[in-house]
Structure formats: C-alpha cells, structure tokens
Amino acid sequence: MANIKETSVIQENKSNAxxxxxxxxxxxxIGGYWKPIILFNLLAGTRRYHELRKAVPGxxxxxxxxxxxxxxxxQLVTRISKPVVPPYVTYELSPQGKAxxxxxxxxxxxxxxxxxxxxxxxxxxxxDFPGEx
Amino acid sequence: MANIKETSVIQENKSNAxxxxxxxxxxxxIGGYWKPIILFNLLAGTRRYHELRKAVPGxxxxxxxxxxxxxxxxQLVTRISKPVVPPYVTYELSPQGKAxxxxxxxxxxxxxxxxxxxxxxxxxxxxDFPGEx
DNA sequence: ACAAGTACTTACCCAATGGTATGTTCAACT
DNA sequence: AGTTGAACATACCATTGGGTAAGTACTTGT
Numbered sequence: 448m449a450n451i452k453e454t455s456v457i458q459e460n461k462s463n464a465x466x467x468x469x470x471x472x473x474x475x476x477i478g479g480y481w482k483p484i485i486l487f488n489l490l491a492g493t494r495r496y497h498e499l500r501k502a503v504p505g506x507x508x509x510x511x512x513x514x515x516x517x518x519x520x521x522q523l524v525t526r527i528s529k530p531v532v533p534p535y536v537t538y539e540l541s542p543q544g545k546a547x548x549x550x551x552x553x554x555x556x557x558x559x560x561x562x563x564x565x566x567x568x569x570x571x572x573x574x575d576f577p578g579e580x
Numbered sequence: 581m582a583n584i585k586e587t588s589v590i591q592e593n594k595s596n597a598x599x600x601x602x603x604x605x606x607x608x609x610i611g612g613y614w615k616p617i618i619l620f621n622l623l624a625g626t627r628r629y630h631e632l633r634k635a636v637p638g639x640x641x642x643x644x645x646x647x648x649x650x651x652x653x654x655q656l657v658t659r660i661s662k663p664v665v666p667p668y669v670t671y672e673l674s675p676q677g678k679a680x681x682x683x684x685x686x687x688x689x690x691x692x693x694x695x696x697x698x699x700x701x702x703x704x705x706x707x708d709f710p711g712e713x
Numbered sequence: 714a715c716a717a718g719t720a721c722t723t724a725c726c727c728a729a730t731g732g733t734a735t736g737t738t739c740a741a742c743t
Numbered sequence: 744a745g746t747t748g749a750a751c752a753t754a755c756c757a758t759t760g761g762g763t764a765a766g767t768a769c770t771t772g773t
Binding site for chain 1: 718719720721722723
C-alpha cells in the first residue's frame with residue numbers, strides 16, 4: 448500500500464486564494480480555454496447543441512459537452528431539453544451568465560485594441576454582435 | 581520507430597479559433613488559473629517579486645516565475661532589474677497590460693455581485709483598490 | 714432494411730499546468 | 744566561517760484539460 452495522500456494541500460491553498468481575491472473567484476468559474484469562448488457565443492442568444500459545435504471551431508464534442516456540463520453545474524448556463532426524437536436541446540445563459548456580458552465584452556474590446564493584424568477582423572465580428580436581448 | 585506526430589493538429593485548430601474569435605485571442609494570453617490573479621495584483625501598481633509572492637497566496641515560486649515569464653513574453657508585464665546585490669527586481673504592467681484593467685475590474689465586479697457569502701469581502705477588497713495611476 | 718441525424722457517452726491517451734523540493738549566486742550581517 | 748535574503752533555476756512528479764475514436768438510442772427519410 449503506497450502513499451495515500453490526504454485531501455491534497457493544493458485544493459486548500461486554492462480555497463484560501465479563492466476567499467481573498469475576487470478575480471480568483473471568477474477564474475474558478477470561467478477559467479480554462481473554452482469556457483469564455485462558449486459563453487461569448489451564448490451571449491449572442493440561445494443556441495442548440497449542434498449550433499454551438501459549428502459556432503466554436505476546433506472544439507470536439509466531448510470537450511464541448513464537458514464544458515457545458517460544468518457551466519451548467521456552476522449555474523452559468525441553462526440546459527433546456529425537449530423530449531422529442533430526434534433530441535432538441537438548447538443552451539442559454541442564466542441570469543448569472545448574462546451578468547458576465549461586461550467581462551466578455553471587455554475582453555473582446557481588448558482584442559480589438561491589441562490584436563495586431565487581427566484587430567480589423569475582430570472589429571467586424573463585434574460590429575454585427577447582437578446587443579442585450 | 582513509433583508515431584512521430586507532425587506539428588499537432590490541436591495547435592492548428594486553436595489558431596483557427598484564434599483567428600475568428602476575439603475572446604479566444606484574450607484567452608490565449610491571460611487564460612489559465614494564475615495569470616488573471618497576478619495581473620489583478622499588478623493593476624494596483626509596481627511590485628517586487630517578493631511582494632507578489634506574498635500578495636498571491638498559495639502560488640509557488642516556480643509557478644509565479646513561470647507565469648511572469650510568459651506574461652513578459654506576451655508583453656503584458658515589464659520586468660525591471662537593478663543590477664545590485666541582493667537583486668532588486670520589479671514587475672509592472674506594460675501599456676497593453678494596463679489596458680486589461682476593464683477586463684479585470686469587470687471580473688471583480690461580477691464576483692461582488694455573484695460571490696454569495698464572499699460578496700461582502702470582495703466588496704471591501706475593491707473599496708480600497710487603487711485607481712488609475 | 715438501412716443510412717442519416719441529434720445529442721450525447723465511454724474508453725483511452727498525451728501534453729501542459731501546476732506542485733514539491735532543492736540548488737545557486739553574491740554580498741552583507743554576525 | 745557560517746547564516747541570511749533576494750530572485751531565481753532545475754529536476755521530478757501528479758493532476759487535469761483536452762484530443763481521438765468509437766458506440767448508443769430513437770426516429771425519419773429512401
């Protein structure tokens with residue numbers, strides 16, 4: 448019987464930081480590579496699962512589902528499933544998720560300002576971005 | 581000789597997403613757990629290495645250095661080293677880094693609004709947060 | 714009868730992130 | 744001569760995020 452490892456010091460440390468720093472609180476929820484991107488897409492409105500797949504290029508099904516589940520568990524998105532065949536499932540931002548709009552828009556604007564060669568493209572993307580619903 | 585793996589498809593996919601989505605552009609630079617937290621601390625002003633260690637609880641030296649190097653490589657922070665002994669090294673936000681202020685503040689404000697039990701604490705933190713320099 | 718489409722699930726794998734622990738350099742202090 | 748302190752570097756390990764590939768359930772279209 449090898450090392451058993453009691454509850455991991457790391458998690459405790461993270462909880463400490465979590466308690467102290469508001470940014471940490473946010474990172475714990477929308478950190479990682481894909482979550483902000485998914486949220487940004489949902490900001491534009493309710494999307495079916497399949498639509499999200501197309502809207503977020505490069506993401507795989509597994510990861511998309513995985514991230515959606517986590518976002519759902521953190522109550523940032525709401526999953527609505529109609530019991531029909533073929534399945535009809537949509538995802539949309541919860542009120543908490545919608546409250547992230549300023550964060551995501553601030554990100555997008557920074558990208559416009561500091562995206563170098565991409566800036567123009569980003570600007571176009573933002574131009575036809577839907578406002579509040 | 582086993583599979584050699586040419587340049588990784590993943591990176592290509594990421595570059596695609598990167599090209600299309602402004603939020604992806606940002607995530608590529610300040611994604612991960614620690615970077616936003618470090619940037620948030622630097623937002624309050626120039627800090628010595630040792631000060632950062634204390635300001636960011638739970639981070640280890642290795643990871644702190646690592647993240648600082650990456651931020652420096654991405655030109656979000658500037659490292660200033662005085663050639664004295666003992667070493668005197670400070671880190672501060674570059675202009676690009678300072679431009680992230682709205683992003684980080686938006687995060688902090690979201691935390692205040694949605695931090696549940698922690699909200700009050702976050703609010704205090706933000707109250708004595710320095711403004712623009 | 715069979716392919717197609719939708720929204721997943723499962724099993725397996727790799728690479729990056731992050732953590733622990735220790736070493737280094739140089740000078741001032743004791 | 745040994746310790747201390749700043750700002751790292753390095754070696755090694757564990758965890759996690761993310762990727763690939765395949766399978767599932769159920770119905771509609773051909």
